[in-house]
Amino acid sequence: MLALLVSLALERMEPEKERELVERARSSPQAFSELYEHYMPLIYRYLLRRTGNAEAAEDLTATTFEKALRHLETFQWKEVSFSAWLYRIATNNLVDYYRREGRRRETSLQDLEGVLRSPMGAGEEEMERVALLMDLVRRLPLSYQHILALKFYQGLDHDEMCEVLGVNKKTLSMKIYRSLRALRKAAAEAGLLEEGM
Numbered sequence: 337m338l339a340l341l342v343s344l345a346l347e348r349m350e351p352e353k354e355r356e357l358v359e360r361a362r363s364s365p366q367a368f369s370e371l372y373e374h375y376m377p378l379i380y381r382y383l384l385r386r387t388g389n390a391e392a393a394e395d396l397t398a399t400t401f402e403k404a405l406r407h408l409e410t411f412q413w414k415e416v417s418f419s420a421w422l423y424r425i426a427t428n429n430l431v432d433y434y435r436r437e438g439r440r441r442e443t444s445l446q447d448l449e450g451v452l453r454s455p456m457g458a459g460e461e462e463m464e465r466v467a468l469l470m471d472l473v474r475r476l477p478l479s480y481q482h483i484l485a486l487k488f489y490q491g492l493d494h495d496e497m498c499e500v501l502g503v504n505k506k507t508l509s510m511k512i513y514r515s516l517r518a519l520r521k522a523a524a525e526a527g528l529l530e531e532g533m
Contacts, residue, residue, distance in 0.1 A: 349374050349375075349419070351417060354371075354417060354418050354419065355413065355418075357370050357371050358371065358408075358411065358418045361408060362408055362409060368405060368408070371418070372401055375419060375422055376397060376401065378419070378490060379397050379400055379401070379422055379423070379426050380393055380394070380397045381489070382423065382426060382485060382489065382490055383396045383397055383400075383426055383429075383430060385485055385489065386430050386481075386482075386485065387430070387433065392433060396426065396429045396430060396433055397426070399429050400422060400425045400426045400429055401422075403425050403429075404421070404422055404425055414499070417496055419492070419496065420492060420495075420496035420497075420499040420500050421499070423486065423490065423492065423496070423500045424499060424500045427482075427500060468526060469523065472519060472522045472523055472526060473485075473519060475522065476515070476518050476519060476522065477518070479511070479515075480514065480515040480518050480519070482501075483497075483501075483511050483512055483515040484515050484516075484519065486500060486501075487512060494508055494509075
């Protein structure tokens, strides 16, 4: 089951390259453009998974990068990456979106079509398992969905997740454990887990 989640993670930028581009982007629109080109698909996919609405995800992605550009001078390197800062901006935009909408948008499997990235060489049966797993994640409480999306779909490390969520490592570990436990229980009830998983 976890292998399916990990297989959906997207490629991340090398930390040294990211740092160099961010420093250059403070004075060079071209460098910010490189950051945008690399991170825009990741941020968009994250927001699309969370909203289930392509138009809303596009708007939220644009707002995220507009805010990042506007506040780039205030960004300070800590123990986390620039990408974690982008996810935090995106998450804050998402919270504002849900407040404006006044409801939680339910995502159907059709909304996820084109969002799932199939593992290389995966057959139809494996893709059905991935789709079922995505549906199970969607049915979890929103807080669990958020944890699983950051860890497995976006591939953030624990330091980055702590920065995005504003929690310490102990709290994060507890949240990850509870999220995975809830997903494992849902998967077992759906018959998705194989013997020994």
